[in-house]
Amino acid sequence: MKGAKGNDRIAAMLAAPGMPHLGGTLGAVLFLAWPAIIEQIMLTLVQYVDTAMVGSLGSNATAAVGLTSSTTWLFNGFFNAAAIGFSVQVAQHLGAGRQEDAKRVTWQALRFVGIFGVMMGAVAFALSFYLPAMLGADPAIRGDASLYFRIMACAMPFTLGSNMLSAVIRCAGDTRTPMLLNLMINVLNVILNTVFIYAPRTVTLFGREVFVWGAGWGVGGAAFASGLSTAIVACLFLVVLLRKKSPIQISLKQRYPFERHCLLTAWRLGLPAALERSTLCVAQIVITALITGIGTVAVAANHLAVTAESISYLPASGVAVAGTTLVGQAIGAGRKDLAKRFGRMVSWMGVAIMTFGGGVLFLFSEPLIRIFSTDLEVIALGSQVLRIVAFAEPLFGASIVASGALRGAGDSKGPFLINLATMWGVRITLSLVLVGSLGLIGVWLAMAAELCARGLIFMIRLYRGKWLHIDLFQNRANAAKNS
Numbered sequence: 039m040k041g042a043k044g045n046d047r048i049a050a051m052l053a054a055p056g057m058p059h060l061g062g063t064l065g066a067v068l069f070l071a072w073p074a075i076i077e078q079i080m081l082t083l084v085q086y087v088d089t090a091m092v093g094s095l096g097s098n099a100t101a102a103v104g105l106t107s108s109t110t111w112l113f114n115g116f117f118n119a120a121a122i123g124f125s126v127q128v129a130q131h132l133g134a135g136r137q138e139d140a141k142r143v144t145w146q147a148l149r150f151v152g153i154f155g156v157m158m159g160a161v162a163f164a165l166s167f168y169l170p171a172m173l174g175a176d177p178a179i180r181g182d183a184s185l186y187f188r189i190m191a192c193a194m195p196f197t198l199g200s201n202m203l204s205a206v207i208r209c210a211g212d213t214r215t216p217m218l219l220n221l222m223i224n225v226l227n228v229i230l231n232t233v234f235i236y237a238p239r240t241v242t243l244f245g246r247e248v249f250v251w252g253a254g255w256g257v258g259g260a261a262f263a264s265g266l267s268t269a270i271v272a273c274l275f276l277v278v279l280l281r282k283k284s285p286i287q288i289s290l291k292q293r294y295p296f297e298r299h300c301l302l303t304a305w306r307l308g309l310p311a312a313l314e315r316s317t318l319c320v321a322q323i324v325i326t327a328l329i330t331g332i333g334t335v336a337v338a339a340n341h342l343a344v345t346a347e348s349i350s351y352l353p354a355s356g357v358a359v360a361g362t363t364l365v366g367q368a369i370g371a372g373r374k375d376l377a378k379r380f381g382r383m384v385s386w387m388g389v390a391i392m393t394f395g396g397g398v399l400f401l402f403s404e405p406l407i408r409i410f411s412t413d414l415e416v417i418a419l420g421s422q423v424l425r426i427v428a429f430a431e432p433l434f435g436a437s438i439v440a441s442g443a444l445r446g447a448g449d450s451k452g453p454f455l456i457n458l459a460t461m462w463g464v465r466i467t468l469s470l471v472l473v474g475s476l477g478l479i480g481v482w483l484a485m486a487a488e489l490c491a492r493g494l495i496f497m498i499r500l501y502r503g504k505w506l507h508i509d510l511f512q513n514r515a516n517a518a519k520n521s
Contacts, residue, residue, distance in 0.1 A: 051063075051066060051376075052133060052367060052368060052371040052373050052376065057375060057376065057379070063376070063379055063380060063383060064383065066364060066380075067357070067360050067361075067364065067380065067383055067384055067387070068360075070208075070211070070213050070359065070360035070363055070364065071213075071356055071357045071359070071360035071384075071387075072356075073213040073214045073216075073217040073356075074208070074213045074216075074217065074355075074356030074357070074359040074360060075353045075356035075357065075391075076217060076356075077213075077216065077217035077220050077221060077356060078352035078353050078355050078356045079349075079352065079353055079356075090409055090410045091228070091231050091232075091235055091260070092235070092257065092260050093342070093410040093411045095235070095256055095257070097334060097335065097338045097411065097413050097416060098178055098179050098182070098334065099182065099256065099257050100338045100341060100342065100410070100411065100416075101175075101176075101179050101183075101334050101337040101338045101341065102179040102182035102183040102186060102257050103182075103183070103186055103257060103260065103341065104337055104338060104340065104341025104342075104344075105170060105173060105175050105179065105183045105326065105330070105337060106169060106170070106173075106183050106186060106187040106190075107326075107341060107344070108319055108322035108323045108325075108326045109165075109169060109187065109319070109323060110187065110190060111315075111319050111322065112315065112316065112319030112320070112322075112323070113158055113162055113194060114197065114201070115311075115312065115314075115315025115316065115318070115319055116158060116312050116315065116316075117155075117158070117194075117197060117198040117201045117202070118201060118205075118311065118315065119308040119309070119311035119312035119314075119315060120150060120154060120198065120201075120202060120304070120308050120312075121147075121201045121202045121204075121205035121206070122205070122307055122308055122311045122445055122450065123303070123304030123305065123306075123307040123308030123311070124143055124144075124146065124147035124150070124202065124205075124206060124300075124304050125147075125202075125205035125206045125208070125209040125362075126209065126307055126362065126366050126445060126446060126448060127140075127143045127300065127303055127304065127307070128140045128143050128144060128206050128209045128210055128286060129209035129210075129362065129363055129366030129367050129370065129446060130366050130367065130369055130370030130448070131143065131370060132209075132210060132211070132285055132286075132367055132370065133366065133367030133368060133369065133370025133371040134370040134371060134372075135371075136370075137285050137286075140210070140285060140286050141286055141287075141288055141294070142294045142297065142300065143206075143300055144206055144279070144286045144288055145288055145293060145294040146294060146295075146296055146297065146300050146301070146304075147202050147203075147206055148202075148203075148276075148279075148288070149295075149296060150202070150296075150304075151195070151198050151199045151202050151203075152195070154198060155194055155195030155196070155197075155198035155199060156195050158194050158195075158198070159191050159192060159193075159194035159195050160191075162187065162190070162191030162194055163188060163191040163192065165187075165191075166184050166185075166187040166188035166191055167184060167188075169183070169184065169187055170183040170184050173323070173326060173327055173330055174327055174330045174331065175330060176330075176334055178334075179334070182256070182257040182258070183257075185257065185258045185261070186257050186258065186260070186261045187261075188261075189258060189261035189262055189265055190261050190264065190265060192265060193264070193265030193266075193268050193269060196265070196268045196269040196272040196273075197268050197272075199272040199275065199276070200219075200220075200223070200268055200271055200272040200275055203272070203275035203276065203278075203279055204216040204219070204220060204275065206279075206286060207275075207278070207279070207284070207286070208359055208362075208363060209362065209363050209366060209367075210284055210285050210286045211285070211363065211367075212284060213359060213360070213363075215278055215282070219271050219274055219275055219278070220271070222267075222270075222271050222274070223267045223268055223270075223271045224267070226263075226266075226267035226270060226271070227263050227264050227267040230262075230263035230266055230267060231259070231260055231263045232250070232252070233251070233252060233253060233259075233263070234252070234253045234255050234258075234259030234260070234262050234263050235252070235253075235254075235255065235256060235257075235259040235260050235263070236250075236252040236254060236259075237252050237253075237254030238250070238251050238252050238254070239252060306448075306450075307445070307448060307450050308450070309450070310450035310451045310453070310454040311445070311450045311453070311454065313454050313458075314450075314453055314454035314457050314458070317454070317457060317458045317461060317462070318457055318461055321461045321462060321465065321466050324466060325465070325466070325469055325481060326340075328469060328470070328473050328481065329473075329478060329481060332473070332477050332478060335413070335415045335416055335419065336419065336477060336478045338411065338413070338416045339407075339415075339416045339419040339420040339423070339478060340420075340423070340478055340481075342407055342410045342411055342416065342420045343407065343420040343423045343424050343427075343482075345410065346399070346403075346406040346407060346409075346410070346420070346424055347399060347424060347427060349395065349398065349399075349406070350392060350394075350395025350396060350398060350399050350428075350431050351392060351395060351431065351434060351435065351438060353391050353395070354388040354391050354392050354395075354434075354435040354438045354439055355438055355442075357384050357387050357388050357391065357439050357442075358384070358388070358438050358439045358441065358442025358443070359442065360384060360442075361380060361381065361384035361385075361439055361440075361442040361443035361446060362442040362443065362445055362446040363446065364377075364380040364384075364446070365377045365380050365381055365443045365444075365446030365447050366446035366447070366448075368380060369446065369447050369448065377446075377447060380443065381440070381443035381444070381446075381447075381500055382500065382501070384439045384440075384442070384443055385436055385439050385440045385443065385496075385497065385500055387439065388435035388436055388438055388439030388440070389432050389433075389435050389436050390435075391435055392431040392432045392433075392434055392435025392436075392438075393431065393432045393435070395431050395435070396428040396429065396430075396431030396432060397428070399424050399425070399427065399428040399431065400424075400425050400428035400429075403420075403421040403422075403424035403425050403428075404417060404421040406421075406424065407420035407421050407424070419478055419479075422479060423478060423479060423481075423482035426479065426482045426483055426486055427482055427485060427486050427489070429486060430485070430486040430487075430489040430490050430493075431489075432493070433489060433490045433492070433493025433494060434489040434490075434492070434493055435493070436493040436494075436496055436497050437456075437489070437492045437493040437495075437496040440496040440497060440499070440500045441453045441496060443500065444496075444499070444500065452499055453496075456492060456495050456496060456499070457492065459495075460488050460491050460492040460495065461488060461492075464484070464487055464488040464491050465484050465485055465487070465488035466484075467484075468480075468483070468484030468487055468488070469481045469484040469485075471484075472484055
């Protein structure tokens with residue numbers, strides 16, 4: 039019921055005449071943002087533990103997992119794009135008071151998960167046999183890298199389900215439930231890691247030796263633990279959607295088929311987001327190939343530095359969730375003035391959070407890398423690149439949060455074009471120029487320059503205000519037919 043009450047609070051603000059006072063809008067942002075921020079911080083901390091557990095197997099194991107991370111991110115990008123396509127519709131329908139239409143969209147999102155998730159999982163499974171060789175990996179890590187990605191491919195329908203239902207529930211004004219369930223994924227992952235990664239062993243607990251059984255599957259065990267955890271929680275998300283009282287509660291007794299208007303709108307929202315992620319991920323794969331040519335130490339250091347960096351920007355992703363929900367509902371209610379205030383407010387919150395995060399990266403770069411590895415070469419290189427990117431974090435935060443606000447208004451094309459221009463025009467170009475002379479440091483210098491350029495352009499677009507004139511439901515006749 040807490041999620042429903044939160045949505046009622048937002049609805050009351052949207053319905054009230056005039057502009058609410060600054061404290062009211064800030065309170066609405068914080069009400070939705072704090073569970074998402076806590077979720078992202080806890081996800082990062084558990085991810086740290088997960089990475090450290092794989093890292094204990096050696097730098098080859100870390101490199102095997104890191105090798106396929108960009109490709110995994112590509113597939114997750116398609117899933118996030120699909121989630122954007124349906125969840126933003128839910129936010130705008132609820133903002134306009136069209137609760138039944140929001141339920142229709144939710145049902146169609148659920149049907150889409152079943153079809154698209156299986157299809158993408160099959161593609162990833164087939165790709166897993168060839169991917170490590172395509173990326174030019176050292177033969178010593180190809181087997182583990184292929185196995186890891188193949189197991190993750192089998193879990194992709196559940197990954198999509200978790201992403202989709204989490205996004206839909208958030209856009210309905212409930213950020214606490216996704217927080218709790220996504221935390222459960224990671225707690226389960228750590229527990230299952232201890233069972234499936236390591237061989238049977240004896241550990242000392244409170245001064246006593248205790249035998250602990252383990253499957254001893256190594257890198258494959260890490261993938262199996264992640265996939266099983268995601269599958270369990272995806273099923274729990276479905277139970278929440280069916281059982282918990284909310285504006286989008288669905289029933290098996292009242293099912294809705296696919297509707298042309300909903301799918302076209304999802305396509306209109308999701309396609310630019312999918313193209314954006316594809317652009318970013320193909321670029322990341324190109325960069326991964328460049329780094330692979332430097333050597334296994336560089337691959338491992340890059341993967342661990344990326345993981346360590348996430349502690350600075352994932353809280354900003356939590357604020358972006360609030361931005362998408364609040365801007366989407368404000369646009370749906372016809373309150374473009376309030377949408378503008380929400381968009382600008384969350385963007386500056388992102389800058390503030392990431393300024394603090396950048397300071398953490400700079401001051402604690404070496405201890406952060408030491409969490410995951412004992413290899414002195416990996417630690418030295420990873421900490422160097424973390425200190426480089428720390429200076430770009432404030433503007434990176436602006437781009438993350440501004441992107442969420444723009445998508446809430448239905449502007450998916452803007453973020454796509456900005457990321458396309460900066461990633462390929464700045465990061466890839468500079469990486470190709472610098473990698474030969476500076477190695478991994480050159481690649482991260484290029485990254486820092488690109489993140490700064492991206493953040494500045496996003497802030498300019500947000501303040502120009504053209505995104506406020508996008509009408510997600512131009513064909514009101516179709517929307518009326520769905521009522």
